[in-house]
Amino acid sequence: MSAADLIAPVADVGGPQQPLLAVRGLSKHFAVRGGFLGGGGVVRAVDDVSLSVGKGEVLGIVGESGCGKSTTARLIIGLIEPDAGEILFDGEPVSDRMSLRELRRRVQMVFQDSYSSLNPRLTIEDTIAFGPTVHGVAPAEARARAHDLLRKVGLDPALFAPRYPHELSGGQRQRVNIARALALSPRLVLLDEAVSALDKSVEAQVLNLLIDLKTELGLTYVFISHDLNVVRFISDRVVVMYLGEVVEEAPVETLWSDTRHPYTRALLAAMPSLDPSRRTEQAPITGDPPSPINPPSGCRFHTRCPFAEPLCSDRRPALLPTGNDGHAAACHMVDPASGHSRAGKQTKEHTHV
Amino acid sequence: MSAIAEDVLRIAAADKSRGYWSTVFRRLARDPVSVACAVILLAIVLGAILAPWLGLANPIQGSAIRRLRPIGTAGYPLGTDDLGRDMLARLIYGGRLSLVLGLLPVGLAFVIGTSLGVIAGYVGGLLNQIIMRIMDVFYAFPSVLLAIGISGALTGGMLNSIISLTIVFIPPIVRVAESVTTGVRNLDFVDAARASGAGPMTIMRVHVLGNVLGPIFVYATGLISVCMILAAGLSFLGLGTKPPEPEWGLMLNQLRTAIYVNPWVAALPGAMIFIVSICFNLLSDGMRSAMDVRS
Numbered sequence: 001m002s003a004a005d006l007i008a009p010v011a012d013v014g015g016p017q018q019p020l021l022a023v024r025g026l027s028k029h030f031a032v033r034g035g036f037l038g039g040g041g042v043v044r045a046v047d048d049v050s051l052s053v054g055k056g057e058v059l060g061i062v063g064e065s066g067c068g069k070s071t072t073a074r075l076i077i078g079l080i081e082p083d084a085g086e087i088l089f090d091g092e093p094v095s096d097r098m099s100l101r102e103l104r105r106r107v108q109m110v111f112q113d114s115y116s117s118l119n120p121r122l123t124i125e126d127t128i129a130f131g132p133t134v135h136g137v138a139p140a141e142a143r144a145r146a147h148d149l150l151r152k153v154g155l156d157p158a159l160f161a162p163r164y165p166h167e168l169s170g171g172q173r174q175r176v177n178i179a180r181a182l183a184l185s186p187r188l189v190l191l192d193e194a195v196s197a198l199d200k201s202v203e204a205q206v207l208n209l210l211i212d213l214k215t216e217l218g219l220t221y222v223f224i225s226h227d228l229n230v231v232r233f234i235s236d237r238v239v240v241m242y243l244g245e246v247v248e249e250a251p252v253e254t255l256w257s258d259t260r261h262p263y264t265r266a267l268l269a270a271m272p273s274l275d276p277s278r279r280t281e282q283a284p285i286t287g288d289p290p291s292p293i294n295p296p297s298g299c300r301f302h303t304r305c306p307f308a309e310p311l312c313s314d315r316r317p318a319l320l321p322t323g324n325d326g327h328a329a330a331c332h333m334v335d336p337a338s339g340h341s342r343a344g345k346q347t348k349e350h351t352h353v
Numbered sequence: 354m355s356a357i358a359e360d361v362l363r364i365a366a367a368d369k370s371r372g373y374w375s376t377v378f379r380r381l382a383r384d385p386v387s388v389a390c391a392v393i394l395l396a397i398v399l400g401a402i403l404a405p406w407l408g409l410a411n412p413i414q415g416s417a418i419r420r421l422r423p424i425g426t427a428g429y430p431l432g433t434d435d436l437g438r439d440m441l442a443r444l445i446y447g448g449r450l451s452l453v454l455g456l457l458p459v460g461l462a463f464v465i466g467t468s469l470g471v472i473a474g475y476v477g478g479l480l481n482q483i484i485m486r487i488m489d490v491f492y493a494f495p496s497v498l499l500a501i502g503i504s505g506a507l508t509g510g511m512l513n514s515i516i517s518l519t520i521v522f523i524p525p526i527v528r529v530a531e532s533v534t535t536g537v538r539n540l541d542f543v544d545a546a547r548a549s550g551a552g553p554m555t556i557m558r559v560h561v562l563g564n565v566l567g568p569i570f571v572y573a574t575g576l577i578s579v580c581m582i583l584a585a586g587l588s589f590l591g592l593g594t595k596p597p598e599p600e601w602g603l604m605l606n607q608l609r610t611a612i613y614v615n616p617w618v619a620a621l622p623g624a625m626i627f628i629v630s631i632c633f634n635l636l637s638d639g640m641r642s643a644m645d646v647r648s
Contacts, residue, residue, distance in 0.1 A: 077548050104550040117541035121563035127542075130559065131549035177545075184549060 007132050007145070009185040010106050012055070014091040019052035020188055020220050021107075026050070026075055026085030028068075032293060041293045045071040047244040049085075050319075053188065058214070058221045060235030060252065062228060062267065064289055068244040069224045073190045076222070077109050089188075105135065108181035112193035114173035118165040124150070124176050125161035131183040149179040152216075154209060171202035175209065182217070190222045195230060207234060228271050232256065237326065240264045243292050243300045246319055250327040260322050260329035263301045299332065311339055380643040387639030390632040397629060401448030410439035412446040412599045421615045432618040434604070435611045436597075440618055444625055447599040450511070454593065454600070455581030455629070458518035463573040466523045470530020471565060475538050475557050485531060488524040496521050500583050501592065509592040518583060522576055529572045533565040567644045574637035578630025585626055601625050 026049045029042040046068040053059045061069050074080045076087060078100045087094045087103075094103050111117035118127055128149055129142035137145070147157035153175040165173055174194065181189055191210070195203045207230065213219060225231050231238060231252075238255050240248040240263065248261040259265045266285040285304045290296055296303050302312035312332055319330040332338035381387050400407070410429075415436035422433040431440040473484040491499065503517035537543065538561065546556045585602025587593035594600040596607065604622040612619045 074544075079544050079547060101550045104548055107548075109545070109548050111541040111545065113541055117545050119542045119546075119560050119564070122559075130546065130551070134549055134551040134555060180545065180549075 007105070007135055007137055007183070007185050010187060012090065016055055018055070018091050019088075020055045020057075020090055021053040021076065021222070022088040022091075023052070023072075023076065024050045024086045024088070026072065026087070027083050028071055028075055028080060029083055043292050044244045044295055045292060046075060046082075047295075049241075049244070049246055051239055051246065051249070053220055053222060054237075056214075056218065056220055057237060058223055058235045060231035060238040061222065061224045061241060062226065062231050062238060063241035064267075065226065066289065066292065067241045068292075069226075069241055070192050071244075072241070073109060073192045073222065073224055077107050077190060078103060079109075105184050106186055107188045107190065108184060108186040109190040109192060110174070110177050110181050110194040112197055114170050114177055114197065115165065117177055118173060118180075120165055123162050123164060124155075124168070125157070127165075127176065128180045128183050131180065135184065145183065146179070149182055150176075152182070152213065153179045155179075169202075170198055171206060174198060174202075174206055178206075178209070178213070182213070185217075186219070188220045188222065190224070192224045193226070194223075196225060196227060203230070210234070228268065240267065243289055243295050245300060246330065247301065248329040248331075249319070250329075251325055254323070254325055254327050258323075258327065260327070260334050261301075261331045262305050262307055262333075264329075266304075299330070307333060307340075307342055309340055377640070377643045381639055384639045384643065386635055387643075390636045390639070393628065394632045394636070397448050397625075398452060400445045401452055404442075404446050404449065407445065409442035409445060412438060412442040413597045414438065421611055421618065423615055424617050431621060432615065434608055434618065440621055443599040443604060444601075444621060447601045447604060447622065447625070450594055450598060450600040451581060451584065451602070451626070452629070454511075454514065454518070454584035454588075455577050458515050458584075459522055459573055459576050459580050461515075461519040462522035462526050462576075463569070465519070466526025467530045467566070467569050469523070470527040470569070471534045471557055471561060473527065474531040474534025474565075475553065475561055477535075477538075481531070484527065488527050491520070491524040496579075497583060497586060500587060501590065504587055504592040511594055514584060514587045514593040517587075518580055521583065522573075522580060525576070526569065526573060530565060530569050533568050534561060537561055537564045571637050571641045571644065574633055574640060577633040581626055581630055 026046055027044075028046040029044050032041050032043055049068070049072060051059070061072065063069050071080065075082045075085075078094070089103060089106055092099075094100060118124075122130070125143055125146040128146035129139065132142040132145055133139060143161075147161055150157040150160055155172060155175055160168070160172070160176075165176070168176065174197075177194070194210075195206050198206060210221070211234065214221060221234075223231065223234055235252045237249070237251050239246055240255075240261065242263050248255065248259075248264045250258070250260075255264065256268065259268060263285075270285075287304060290300070290303055296313065298311075298313040298315050299305070299308075299317050302308040305312065309332075315332070315338075317330045317332045317335065317338070319328045320335055321328045322334050332340040333342045336343050415438045416433075417437060419429070419433050419437040420435055421437075422429050424430070424432045426432055429439055429441070431444065434440055434443065469484055469488075473481045494502065500514075500517050500521045503520055504514050507513035507516060543556060543560055546560050551559075581601075584593060585600075585605065588600050588602035589606040591606075594603050596603060601622040605619075605626070608619040608622065
């Protein structure tokens with residue numbers, strides 16, 4: 001095997017119909033040390049999350065801070081070990097350690113903080129070349145690859161390769177982070193708030209770069225963000241998370257036109273509009289999300305939901321399909337058999353946009 | 354990016370991007386206090402190394418008729434000690450032992466302490482608890498007492514005082530290394546390195562060490578002066594070097610009896626210890642600010 005083959009793209013296994021990534025029942029609970037007299041509890045950061053990402057798709061994950069978006073990404077790439085659940089990559093389960101190392105050739109991640117995700121003591125080219133060297137590529141070859149990738153992300157290697165991260169602007173650093181993530185020829189890239197810290201014009205440039213790279217390299221993205229406009233722009237399908245659970249999942253335009261979950265509706269209504277006649281005059285929901293340490297019983301959203309009924313605090317709604325386009329929502333109002341007074345009566349008049 | 358900014362970057366890049374340490378060195382060279390300290394230390398170190406070739410008097414050969422001459426006596430620019438030995442020669446020769454006793458234990462403790470601290474900080478969990486709690490045991494004793502205790506238990510002598518001082522300085526260095534490492538290991542670039550499939554040893558070598566070595570090094574430089582004073586203390590108590598070997602701490606002890614007869618001469622070894630330790634302290638301060646490249 002020649003050195004270049006060491007980081008050659010991994011071949012497709014299951015064909016185009018097979019999801020590139022399938023996650024089933026993923027859970028992560030962090031133990032919280034209690035006070036002086038014990039107590040404590042568990043933070044249910046991610047609770048029984050299932051999702052799948054098709055080949056060449058962009059899956060957006062949205063939700064408030066602390067809803068488990070980033071934890072989900074870190075679980076998928078194996079930076080944190082899940083407590084329960086199964087991750088299948090192109091049909092193959094990721095289990096033992098060896099397989100984890102293999103997974104990291106296929107899945108890479110771009111972090112939000114472009115500064116802390118680059119080693120301040122390494123030059124840009126050394127940072128990008130690090131991954132390939134770890135996988136056995138000769139240093140000279142890895143450096144050549146780093147220069148290649150810099151060109152791909154729109155940075156002149158002659159100019160940027162020997163520089164240090166503190167000499168670059170935020171947008172340039174995020175381009176370097178993208179180049180680093182691509183260094184191992186991954187098939188799936190997790191973008192964890194990758195553009196959130198950039199200012200708007202730079203954000204647009206980086207988003208366009210991401211779209212170009214996706215077409216050029218045949219990538220699949222999981223795009224995590226709290227910015228709904230950006231998610232709508234880049235995603236094919238969107239997953240909405242609340243307190244560690246998936247509450248709604250739909251193709252991007254369906255989510256906007258046929259919103260089913262009251263939480264999603266509140267999220268969408270909270271988006272600032274450029275149109276003065278559509279100014280938000282009342283907060284769609286108030287208060288902070290409840291603590292994930294002792295999440296509310298039943299439906300976790302019932303404490304803030306305008307349609308909550310006694311049933312909602314008793315039973316946890318399942319994620320049920322609402323149509324045949326992959327639209328699903330976890331709300332008792334979606335399930336006609338749930339006993340909720342508004343069950344099955346949901347009409348489009350409630351939807352915003 | 355505008356064309357002008359592009360040009361500026363191009364010119365800056367033509368100026369060949371420098372490595373981190375050469376940048377630090379350049380900044381250090383611009384600080385007059387650091388340069389002065391470095392020059393003084395260099396002179397003392399060179400003097401100690403080149404002592405036999407400087408045409409000095411014999412530092413061990415005394416003379417009963419020329420005892421305790423004051424500073425400025427013809428032929429004895431810094432006077433003589435209570436056994437009539439030339440003070441200038443003894444101070445310069447004394448640097449040999451004193452500097453070794455000041456630098457070697459800190460150097461050894463730096464290597465051992467950094468390794469332990471980085472491992473404890475990076476691996477965390479049970480291993481961290483084991484290493485750090487063992488270090489806490491050493492903290493239960495005042496450092497002077499600990500040095501005297503170990504040195505005494507090992508029956509004194511030069512080698513044993515180096516060993517005891519090394520043991521004294523490992524715990525503080527481990528603590529600093531551990532806390533700096535804990536801070537670095539939570540940064541995203543360590544996660545990114547893990548995500549690229551690198552093992553813990555590679556990550557510690559490439560990503561952690563480079564970022565923690567600076568602060569630990571500065572801290573260790575500050576310990577050199579403490580170490581020299583402790584070493585002098587051990588010699589003073591008779592646990593370090595033995596007479597007639599010239600060593601600053603030991604000289605201070607012996608000249609103590611002459612303090613009423615010729616106080617200036619008696620204070621000279623103390624002055625040497627003072628000068629060297631303050632120079633190391635100021636130099637480590639200079640390093641600290643020079644290493645903060647972003648400022």
